Amino acid sequence: MAEILQYVHKDGFLHRLHPYTKIAFIIVVSIMCIIATDIGFLTFMVLAMLAFAAYGRLLTESLQQLKLILVMSLIFILITIITMPNGDTLGYLIPQGIPFAGGLIPVTDGGLLIGLVLTLRFMILIFAFQLFLISTQPRDLVHAMEKVGLPIDYILMFIIALRFIPTLQIEGQRIHEAQLARGFNPGSGFIGKIRSVAPIVVPLVSNALLRANVLGLTIDMRGYRIGRKTHIRERKFAGRDFVVMGILSVAGCGFIILLLAHLV
Incomplete structure (x- = not known):
């Protein structure tokens, strides 16, 4: 049975990254997917999440909850279609030929577009946080959060x-x-x-x-x-962490350029 948000013990690329690097990855990805509204760009981010999971040898684990994610995505689309009937009407959820209820719920291009955007954002955030949690040992997560200053x-x-x-x-x-x-x-x-x-x-x-x-x-x-703790093993930043940080910086700058050009 596929366990939700359970750490997966492997020796992949994501497992060897410092927790701070993965936290920075989540922050950058979250900001980008929340600000972006272009369906093509958001679809690219979903594919990038899957490619990142495959490179980290966690693609199978990331897709174990795909059925649940798709069901939730379908619910999001239906809710936005019902609550945000904006734009041109493409059809009706209930065919017009049905007596009394036919044609009551129109499917508009605006509502469908908003639903797809929200769905893609949801999938990106789920994949990003799932990759972080299944590739980070609890003790490393505790050390990282403690160093930040959290109680x-x-x-x-x-x-x-x-x-x-x-x-x-x-x-x-x-x-x-x-x-x-x-x-x-x-x-x-x-x-x-x-x-x-x-x-x-x-x-x-x-x-x-x-x-x-x-x-x-x-x-x-x-x-x-509760008090000051000492740790036997301290995680240090390695070369791979600086490389990923550099890639995130370049991706962030590129996203800002696309945002200013109104391309996302």
């Missing part, structure tokens, strides 16, 4: 919350399989999937609260205290 207790809560995401995913899958083994039949299709969620929520929340309580007791029993 260690907030960092601890953030790391625990990230670790709980794949844990809850695995726990939910186990509960679902246990219920199916006991003869629970939610049915097939979209309605069946909705019906299968409700019986999972209660035991999943109960187990999550129990795990959180055990984790808190474990932290207290091991004598964890």
Whole structure:
């Protein structure tokens, strides 16, 4: 089963980069995709994310949640089509031939364009943050956030919350399989999937609260205290980090030029 936001142990190019380099990468990519409105440029950024993942030997892991991303993207497009009917009408979600409801929801070029832009931005941000999290060890992320000056207790809560995401995913899958083994039949299709969620929520929340309580007791029993920490291993900037920083700087300057020329 594909785990969401779980660190993948490999020796790829992305894994060897310093966390600060990857944070700078996320900042540059986020700013560029949020400002840009050209569909061609945003599509290029999506392809660049996939190429970057392939170079870092993480393409398979990056595409494991592709089905969920596509479903969310389709929902974004439908919402924008319904809520932003701007421009020329291209058609209707409900055909005009259907009595009473036909022709009530027009599909306009403006709404479709906005939906595609938001969808591409969503995909870029998801791929960028996913690459960062699955290629960065939690301890390296903690060290980087601590050096920035963030309080260690907030960092601890953030790391625990990230670790709980794949844990809850695995726990939910186990509960679902246990219920199916006991003869629970939610049915097939979209309605069946909705019906299968409700019986999972209660035991999943109960187990999550129990795990959180055990984790808190474990932290207290091991004598964890907030204070100045020392680290056995310190990550240093390498040549590859300076190369990536230079590429990001050139990409940022090029984006500014394109932005001033109204090409993005």
